[in-house]
Amino acid sequence: MDTILDTVAPARRAGRRPNFPLDFKRQVVEATFQPGASVSLIAREYDVNANLVFRWWRQYQEGTLAPIKQSAALLLVQVIEAPIAILRVVQSPSVCHSEIVVEVGKAKLRITGTPDSQALLLILQQLLR
Incomplete structure (x- = not known):
């Protein structure tokens, strides 16, 4: 063919x-x-x-x-000065009455309040080695 x-x-x-x-x-x-x-x-x-x-x-x-080939449309932009009201939401720190106690061998770890997750992970890894 x-x-x-x-x-x-x-x-x-x-x-x-x-x-x-x-x-x-x-x-x-x-x-x-x-x-x-x-x-x-x-x-x-x-x-x-x-x-x-x-x-x-x-x-x-x-x-x-x-x-x-790019199809781009240009838009007319007008910049105006206007007061912008920024509302700031302030939350009171939450009161946490929690307590974590970890005992491994002779080591004892007591954490009260809200622990930082990264610090808690590092501490637990070191204790459980």
Whole structure:
């Protein structure tokens, strides 16, 4: 079955590496963005090596092959000075009447109040060694 391609790779000169135009490289890379596209099949279609297509893909992503298309909308911003009321919620420290007592061997540790979790973990690790 014969397949006719719409786009043909530029003719290669014998004994020299081909120097593909940027438009051609972009076209090959953008063909890989289609859903279900296979890089190896697209490379065969355009008569280039798949590794070359991957290199062009990286260059495309970095913006060195072509500027990355970004859709950005600029918005008009007006800065006004207005007093901002900042409400500060101050909570009274909670009263904790808890007590933890840990006895390991001859060591005895008594903690009252609300212990710091990191300090408590370090102390327990040292006691339980």
